[in-house]
Amino acid sequence: MERVRVRELRGPAEMEEVVALQEAIWGRDARDLVPRGLLIAVQDEGGLVAGAFVEGGLVGFVFGFPTRDPSLQHSHMLGVLEPYRGTGAALLLKRFQRDWCLARGIRKVVWTFDPLRGANANFNLRKLGATAKTYLPDHYGPMSGINAGAPSDRLLAEWDLLSQRVYTRIYAPPPEPEATGLPLAxxxxxxxxxxxxxxxxxxxxxxxxxxxxxxxxxxxxxxxxxxxxxxxxxxxxxxxxxxxxxxxxxxxxxxxxxxx
Incomplete structure (x- = not known):
């Protein structure tokens, strides 16, 4: 697989590519897309829009924006096209986000994810070192595309960028946890x-x-x-x-x- 490169995105043309990626990755209706103009405006005010490239083509992106707390960023979307999952593109995007945030005094990133999607939970908790203690019932209301058909319940992931746990996991993810003998809820x-x-x-x-x-x-x-x-x-x-x-x-x- 070709090398994945990550950098910030700039300008209307690249932001329009991010809109197209949202449709391709999640099958979203137009009403659920973050439009080009809003991506540009959020970036102008201190948000992050970064892309993962393979052979010059955009294959994934991460989008985060500032919050009322200057040390906290909300990461609204991370997505990678299906053929490029397993290439490390998602992890490289999150490493880039961590470095980008720390360079600007941001110490924590939060985002939401579907508690029933195992691949996402594995990536967020085991590979990135995030944790979650907040359950958000039907957080976004009815959704389109791959999320249609059930209430949009979410967990709130909390990513403490300076913790040793996070640093260790994003550069050397440990084996799966030993679960033998733990009681089942x-x-x-x-x-x-x-x-x-x-x-x-x-x-x-x-x-x-x-x-x-x-x-x-x-x-x-x-x-x-x-x-x-x-x-x-x-x-x-x-x-x-x-x-x-x-x-x-x-x-x-x-x-x-x-x-x-």
Missing amino acids: NRVEDEVPLEAHLDLEAPRLLFQIPEDWGRILREDPELALRWREHSRLVLGHYFARGYRAVDFARHPNRYVLAQD
Whole structure:
């Protein structure tokens, strides 16, 4: 695979390419796209719009903007075209974002992600070292494209840029966490959530999610809604009790929750 290069984007033509990427990556309707003019305006006021290039072509981007706290950035979108996933483009975009923020006195970045998409949870928690303790039910309202079909529940990822955990993970991601023996906060069979265990007291516990949330969302609306309600119940309950999502294991897809 050709080398991936990351740099800030500039000008109307490159911002229009970012709009096209939003459509290609997420299949969004026009109403859900961040338009070219807004990307330019946010960048003018201190936001970040950076792109990943392969052989001169734009294959991914990250978009973040300032918040009321000068030391905090909200990272609204990170996306990479499907053929270039697994190339390291997403990780390079986040490394670039970290360096860019630290150079400007920004010490923390937050963003939202779907709690039922295992690949995203694995990337955010295990590879980047972010954590999450806030559950946002139906945060964006009805959505289009690949997110259509269920309430837009999200977790709020918190990325502490100066922590040793973050630095270590973005340059040398550890193996998957050892989950043997940890109690399960739910019971799942054949991709169906059957039971929630809300009385656990262990310092670390697991919460299982589907192996293929995208397929469920496309093919089984009733099951998709059941999963939304289930994750809202279990994660919301344990977050309220002081737990935080700190890691992720694959196949089966399971969050590692730990008490703060």
